[in-house]
Amino acid sequence: MKVFKFGGASVSTAERIRNVGKILRQYRGEKILVVVSAMGKTTNALEKVVTAFYEGKKDEALDLFSAVKESHNEVSAQLLGQPLSQLTDFYTEIEWLLHDRPVQSFDYYYDQIVCVGELLSSSIVSHYLTTAGVKNDWLDVRDIFRTDDNFRDARIDWTITAQKVKEQVEPLFSGFNIVLTQGFIGATDENESTTLGREGSDYSAAVFANLLNAESQTIWKDVQGVMNADPKIYSEAQWIRELNYREVIEMAFYGAQVIHPKTIKPLQNKGIPLYVKSFLHPDEEGTCIHSRQVANLPPIIVYKADQVLAQLTAKDFSFVSEGLTAEAYRILTDLKLKPNLTQNAAISLLCVLDDRSDKVEAFALKASEKFEVSVMKNLTLLTIRHYTKELVEKLTAGFEIVLQQQTPETVQMLLATKA
Numbered sequence: 001m002k003v004f005k006f007g008g009a010s011v012s013t014a015e016r017i018r019n020v021g022k023i024l025r026q027y028r029g030e031k032i033l034v035v036v037s038a039m040g041k042t043t044n045a046l047e048k049v050v051t052a053f054y055e056g057k058k059d060e061a062l063d064l065f066s067a068v069k070e071s072h073n074e075v076s077a078q079l080l081g082q083p084l085s086q087l088t089d090f091y092t093e094i095e096w097l098l099h100d101r102p103v104q105s106f107d108y109y110y111d112q113i114v115c116v117g118e119l120l121s122s123s124i125v126s127h128y129l130t131t132a133g134v135k136n137d138w139l140d141v142r143d144i145f146r147t148d149d150n151f152r153d154a155r156i157d158w159t160i161t162a163q164k165v166k167e168q169v170e171p172l173f174s175g176f177n178i179v180l181t182q183g184f185i186g187a188t189d190e191n192e193s194t195t196l197g198r199e200g201s202d203y204s205a206a207v208f209a210n211l212l213n214a215e216s217q218t219i220w221k222d223v224q225g226v227m228n229a230d231p232k233i234y235s236e237a238q239w240i241r242e243l244n245y246r247e248v249i250e251m252a253f254y255g256a257q258v259i260h261p262k263t264i265k266p267l268q269n270k271g272i273p274l275y276v277k278s279f280l281h282p283d284e285e286g287t288c289i290h291s292r293q294v295a296n297l298p299p300i301i302v303y304k305a306d307q308v309l310a311q312l313t314a315k316d317f318s319f320v321s322e323g324l325t326a327e328a329y330r331i332l333t334d335l336k337l338k339p340n341l342t343q344n345a346a347i348s349l350l351c352v353l354d355d356r357s358d359k360v361e362a363f364a365l366k367a368s369e370k371f372e373v374s375v376m377k378n379l380t381l382l383t384i385r386h387y388t389k390e391l392v393e394k395l396t397a398g399f400e401i402v403l404q405q406q407t408p409e410t411v412q413m414l415l416a417t418k419a
């Protein structure tokens with residue numbers, strides 16, 4: 001058994017969906033659980049629908065949703081010659097909801113609405129594959145992935161999910177070689193839809209790989225494999241043939257947009273190799289991620305833009321003895337903020353955070369009850385693993401280094417544009 005994940009870019013147009021069929025045909029005869037993401041930038045578009053709805057702008061929400069419908073109808077018509085009735089059912093569900101007035105949390109509505117992206121794309125892909133002679137069974141993953149109700153970042157209940165995979169997914173493979181389902185989404189025990197965090201489909205695939213004891217997982221992307229830097233930012237980016245799980249976790253932790261960080265653990269726990277391959281060049285080798293040590297890795301460069309630096313200083317020294325850091329972390333945890341970097345000093349704590357304005361403001365406000373707070377914006381966090389002095393100099397030239405942390409393996413620098 002293999003697990004494949006096709007990301008948004010690989011199913012963004014009718015032509016690309018045909019390409020998915022071409023790839024799957026190359027694996028004829030093999031059992032494959034296929035996870036698909038929402039088409040192209042659908043998740044972003046749906047996020048806008050949620051925002052409009054939550055701000056009480058019903059008409060705007062409906063208009064924005066119409067655009068999502070149109071693009072899906074168009075692709076479906078291109079592939080199947082007609083709109084799909086299954087799509088209409090999903091549309092109706094969302095439109096009913098959009099006619100209500102929001103009474104629950106934003107995150108709750110986010111999940112009820114945004115989950116439709118994966119439901120639509122997977123339906124289109126599944127029907128297309130069937131008409132193209134690639135027999136497959138479509139599965140609503142919300143019947144399988146049980147999660148808690150921590151909307152937008154829901155956690156899988158492994159016990160219940162494992163049982164459902166065993167009882168409801170494994171048997172499907174006696175009738176079909178390909179079972180096709182959605183990434184990113186799940187449901188609570190009350191059948192409310194949930195999502196697993198942005199880019200969560202990689203993780204969904206890994207959960208399946210783990211529970212099905214897959215021989216491998218493959219993520220099909222629009223790049224050659226894992227690169228040592230984002231080629232859009234760093235023109236000398238190079239392809240990496242193999243990496244171990246640990247390295248990938250580190251890269252993702254520092255913000256590399258390679259693979260959702262939660263993806264590795266379910267694979268590592270069962271020693272399942274992860275391939276990252278190009279859906280445009282499926283015959284190329286791609287990157288293999290596994291448990292063995294890999295020698296001679298190139299420097300790995302990760303940029304995280306839109307960072308803020310918050311400095312918390314104890315007002316009257318009182319928190320120094322009482323645990324300044326503990327207090328600051330309590331505030332961060334309450335706001336579900338995860339600092340990307342922290343540094344302790346005698347009477348202050350420095351935190352580097354993603355600039356999610358609402359949250360940073362809430363944090364500054366709450367922290368100012370106990371600390372002097374200052375916030376510096378428009379920063380970039382640069383991380384280099386396996387760094388060399390020359391590379392650090394090259395990449396920081398022209399910037400002011402606001403903060404720096406270094407281990408023998410990794411250097412992190414918070415950069416500001418020089419005034």
Ligand code: ASP
Nearest residue numbers: 037043184198199200201
């Ligand atoms: N469609 C979701 C997103 O764009 C999940 C995923 O693609 O992995 O975040």
Ligand code: MG
Nearest residue numbers: 007008037199
């Ligand atoms: Mg995606």
